[in-house]
Amino acid sequence: MRDITIGQYLSGNSFMHRMDARVKVLLTVVFVVSVFLCKNFWSLLTMVLFVAVFILLSKVPVMTVLKSIKPLAFILLFTAILNIFYVSGGNVLFEWKFIKITDKGLYTAVFMAIRILCLVTFSSLLTYTTTPTALTDAIEKLLSPLKIFKIQVHSLAMMMTLALRFIPTLIEEIDRIMNAQKARGADLETGGFIKRAKALIPILIPLFVSSFRRAYDLAFAMECRCYTGEGRTRMKQMKCGPRDAVASVLAAILIAAVILLNHFFEKLI
Amino acid sequence: MAVLETVNLTHLFGEKTMNRVSAISDVSVKIESGEFLGIIGHTGSGKSTLIQHFNGLLKPTSGKVLLDGKDINESKQTALSARFKVGLCFQYPEYQLFEETVYKDIAFGPTNMKLGKEEIDRRVRRAAEFVGLKKEHLEKSPFDLSGGEKRRAAIAGVMAMEPEILVLDEPTAGLDPVGRETVLNLISDYRKETGSTVILVSHSMDDVARFAKKALVMNKSKAVLFGTVEEVFSHGEELLSMGLDVPAVTRVFIQLKKMGVPVETGVYTNEQGKDAFLQLLRKGDC
């Protein structure tokens, strides 16, 4: 259980690691939007290039990046197959009874697969190069205009930070409780669905009890240190630097390229 | 014959990852039936990891655990039956309480053993009596008990399984002196009455000196000393150099020996200390 990592930050000191977290989040948003703007293989190719550039800039080993795709293999395959069979139009390549595969279907399948790959790779680059704390701080800063609508951005960000902070603690706690109940002969591994669900009760109840206790303790500790919510300053001020300017220019070029390529070449989708 | 034996037991955590931790390495001990064994060691020395092998919760990276001469990791069955033969009570066991009433919580183990209703009832009442929980406590919610009572209810939950070997991981951690004394006494009484083997993990040298007959000292994942309590405490200086505490009397005698007074250093209870002093006086050496 302890092997689970959320946020999967890899420490480093690369170009992308040293970028401002806010810029990285915005960059990811821009990237996602551009991926959906792509209408043909040429514009998609610029996206792939963009990803490749940032993999280089982040110095994350390519193998690690590929690993983050592994859990998605099923979804990729599934969407590809759906697209192959359901998209009609274009020249028929293969026909057998009710199954008909067209070249347009095939193209769409490949196109969609590359799209998903780009999205996943780029967002995992963001989490590989940004600590969870920096990420929540950045989100807080970026969402702060929402304060006009009386949304408590700071509390939301604090909740996210705490949730991330407590994931490893909870995993450890579950481990401990599971072992304790197993030592009393609890059987967690065999039986049907209902039996297994019932077997979870001896684990969930102590987990809830201790989580509430922890929450109270933490709330007290925060109050004792005069936590009031708004108006806190930061230990690490976020600053934009030349790197962020470079990245922003790259993003601008990306959007321009996508729009142009969409315009000058034939639309596929 | 030894009831419980480990042969070159080694356990690595995170074997496939970069931060590999060897929690115990090459531990071979033999525990005789009916024995009271104390396990002492610095924090992080691998005590908890070691005892989790005794009932098959952790699988050894290499080496074996033999229960009644049979490897407990031979098959799923043997590992499961080890859970009932070796009752393991974890550090801070009160966090495992979950039932509506204390009675039901103590009955959780015996119920998992698929015993008859009457047998369960007998065991629950007996265990509750051992740990000094009164009848009215049994119908309360475990969350309404005091800290010390919770601890005792959780220990009763393990005792009710009537294991041949009872293993307790720091049962006195976080209790006040009176609570500690109660818990240690009840464990000692339990052993006397049932004749079962008891293994007690503790940070307190004084507790081990007073209650255990044998002691195992863990240091940096290795079993460094194993023998009767006298033997272990006669290595007082070694223990001190490992950063472990020794009973206060032992320290006095180590110092006396250093000053050239002809004394034995295997002294570990106040009684023995008194006798040794009287002997010295009689001989008129000082």
Ligand SMILES: Nc1ncnc2c1ncn2[C@@H]1O[C@H](COP(=O)(O)OP(=O)(O)OP(=O)(O)O)[C@@H](O)[C@H]1O
């Ligand atoms: N589940 C785990 N995953 C990784 N490492 C672990 C795990 N459990 C224990 N360790 C490591 O193994 C070593 C031994 O831990 P163990 O809990 O056995 O020590 P201990 O002697 O019981 O200490 P304490 O007196 O504090 O309870 C420690 O270095 C610990 O960090």
Ligand SMILES: [Mg+2]
């Ligand atoms: Mg421990």
